[in-house]
Amino acid sequence: MNKEIADRAFKIITAGSVRTADKIVIFTSDRKKEAEAFVAANKGYALIHTTPAGKALEDLKLFDHMSPKLAYLFWFFLSARLIIENQMPDDVLFFGNPDNKTSTAYGIETPLLYFAKPNVKTLTNPLTGETHAKEDWLDQNIMRGYVLRLTNLYFCGPGNNITPDEDILHARFGEAVDGFPTTNDPEEYLKEYALKIMVAGYLWQHGNFPKDPRHGNDIYSSSLKVA
Numbered sequence: 001m002n003k004e005i006a007d008r009a010f011k012i013i014t015a016g017s018v019r020t021a022d023k024i025v026i027f028t029s030d031r032k033k034e035a036e037a038f039v040a041a042n043k044g045y046a047l048i049h050t051t052p053a054g055k056a057l058e059d060l061k062l063f064d065h066m067s068p069k070l071a072y073l074f075w076f077f078l079s080a081r082l083i084i085e086n087q088m089p090d091d092v093l094f095f096g097n098p099d100n101k102t103s104t105a106y107g108i109e110t111p112l113l114y115f116a117k118p119n120v121k122t123l124t125n126p127l128t129g130e131t132h133a134k135e136d137w138l139d140q141n142i143m144r145g146y147v148l149r150l151t152n153l154y155f156c157g158p159g160n161n162i163t164p165d166e167d168i169l170h171a172r173f174g175e176a177v178d179g180f181p182t183t184n185d186p187e188e189y190l191k192e193y194a195l196k197i198m199v200a201g202y203l204w205q206h207g208n209f210p211k212d213p214r215h216g217n218d219i220y221s222s223s224l225k226v227a
Helices: 003-015 031-043 052-059 068-086 106-117 147-157 168-173 188-209
Strands: 091-095 122-125 129-134
Touching: 003 052, 003 068, 003 091, 003 188, 052 068, 068 106, 068 188, 106 188, 122 147
Parallel strands: 091 122
Antiparallel strands: 122 129
């Protein structure tokens, strides 16, 4: 791990600006080029890496200097800030590939749109022309239910178990939470752990995620709020 790069990344994600007057467009990583082409051809739209903090983080080329998990965690936190700190249109454009099961867009951005942005009513995928009503996101796996259980597991206890099929985000956050290092570098391990807590805490604070209504064992949900 490049310590200087990691330290700069921490400053960017915590103090850098992700605010824009343009409409935020979200995307899965394998549809980034299509999203960039759209924004380049249409005024009034922005991507995470066209904001000041996003551009600065992208310029660091994190994946060249640290473990993929650590690099992803930096982007997780900035992605959460992007949604919370900006006004979102009622219909959000989402260049999404539903087969990209570990995309930040499905794990961070759409859950925050779902619970923290009540004005957002639909997502439209310009690649397919499909528009999805907010009330259908969970059943259509656009808002991934494992995010709800992940945050509730960390903050409300083991009553909110994550099923094997929905363990993707937990695995991406990493074995660090369970005490198993994913790197031989002690400092990198500590940064992974710190970022995991930062991201989970930010989601909990701003997402107000309830228990996934499709699952039972609702003993903790009375303390949770729906935005």
